[in-house]
Amino acid sequence: MGAAHEARILAGRAFLMTDAELIAKGRQEAPAEQAENFWQMVQERLSGVPLQYIIGEWAFMGLPMKVRKGVLIPRCDTETVAGRAIGRIRENRIHAALDLCCGSGCIAVAIAKYTGAFVTASDVSEDALELTRINAELNGVSERVRAVRSDLFESLSGSFGLIVSNPPYIPEEDIASLDAEVRDHEPRLALFGGADGLDFYRRIAKDAPSFLQRGGWLVLEVGIGQAKDVEQLLAQAGFEEIQTSRDLSGVERVVEGRLSEDR
Numbered sequence: 001m002g003a004a005h006e007a008r009i010l011a012g013r014a015f016l017m018t019d020a021e022l023i024a025k026g027r028q029e030a031p032a033e034q035a036e037n038f039w040q041m042v043q044e045r046l047s048g049v050p051l052q053y054i055i056g057e058w059a060f061m062g063l064p065m066k067v068r069k070g071v072l073i074p075r076c077d078t079e080t081v082a083g084r085a086i087g088r089i090r091e092n093r094i095h096a097a098l099d100l101c102c103g104s105g106c107i108a109v110a111i112a113k114y115t116g117a118f119v120t121a122s123d124v125s126e127d128a129l130e131l132t133r134i135n136a137e138l139n140g141v142s143e144r145v146r147a148v149r150s151d152l153f154e155s156l157s158g159s160f161g162l163i164v165s166n167p168p169y170i171p172e173e174d175i176a177s178l179d180a181e182v183r184d185h186e187p188r189l190a191l192f193g194g195a196d197g198l199d200f201y202r203r204i205a206k207d208a209p210s211f212l213q214r215g216g217w218l219v220l221e222v223g224i225g226q227a228k229d230v231e232q233l234l235a236q237a238g239f240e241e242i243q244t245s246r247d248l249s250g251v252e253r254v255v256e257g258r259l260s261e262d263r
Contacts, residue, residue: 006051007042013055014038050181060106063113065135067104070127072190074106078166080247081221082107084254085164088217089115094161098122098211100152100204101167103190105132105145111164112141120160122150125189152200153207161213166221167200169193197223198230205233212259219256227252 011022014037015030030038041054052058052067052074059065060074061082067073085107089097095117099108102121109132112119121132129147136145150156170191175183182191193199201220208218218239222230227244234242239257247253 006045009051009055010041010045011038014041048180048184050185053185060104061110061114063106063110063139065104065106065109066131066138068127068131069185070187071125071131072103072128072186074104077247077249077251077253078107078221080245080253081164081166081219082110084245084256085162085217085219086111086114088162088219088256089117092161092215092217094216096120096158096160097162097164098156098160100163100165101190101200102132102147103128103166105135105147107164107166108132108145109135109139109141112136112144113139116144118144118146120146120148120156120158122148122152122156124149124151125187128190152203153211156211159211159213160216162217162219163204163208163212164219165200165204167193167204169197169200169221169223169226171195171197171223193223197226198233201226201230201233205230205237205239209238209259214259214261216259217256218259219254221253222255224251227255230255231257 008019015034044054050073053069056067057064058067058074061079065074097111097117097119099119099121102108102123105121108119108121111117123129129149132147136142168191172195231242234257238260240260242257244252245254
């Protein structure tokens with residue numbers, strides 16, 4: 001975003017002002033306590049702490065989401081995934097969906113908010129589940145989002161018209177080349193997907209058919225260069241109408257498929 005833009009965001013948070021108010025009052029002396037808070041946030045940012053963790057919230061698909069350390073930060077790439085899932089739910093009039101590896105709950109909350117579907121949001125992290133509940137309440141959908149602790153499908157039951165997931169997918173060999181903000185501050189549990197980054201996709205493709213209704217959809221976020229491999233995994237697991245969508249940067253970001261009616 002650029003240092004100047006980030007500084008304005010931090011200043012707005014510290015001084016409780018909009019951009020317009022900051023410009024209008026920019027020459028006034030700031031209250032000491034607020035000024036100290038601002039410089040503390042600046043020092044955190046200079047040390048590499050992600051902006052989202054410092055301010056404690058971020059927007060996702062136009063919705064406010066609380067953010068905190070220990071849980072993956074919502075990203076605009078994932079809005080493409082949520083958008084595809086929302087489209088499938090509307091097209092097929094799906095009433096029950098599963099957000100696997102839900103993190104902050106951003107996908108689950110967006111689905112519940114924009115479709116009215118009931119969403120089970122699962123994660124192995126209790127911190128993630130707590131934040132999911134907070135974000136569901138913040139956006140007025142707590143009655144339609146159920147947070148469940150589960151290692152993928154291990155503790156889940158029932159069947160769903162759609163399963164969506166943004167699983168860990170960064171290969172081990174890419175750890176050293178990651179941006180320091182991600183590598184040093186975001187939870188590794190939510191980032192790394194084994195030697196080739198495909199460990200979670202293998203498990204999801206294998207087990208998802210047991211939790212999907214016939215003709216149900218599986219929608220997955222994938223990393224750069226992983227789409228073809230994930231397409232193949234879905235084909236081997238009995239999915240049809242497999243397709244890949246690109247995000248706003250042109251990266252192949254979403255792989256989705258429909259479970260065969262014969263399964």
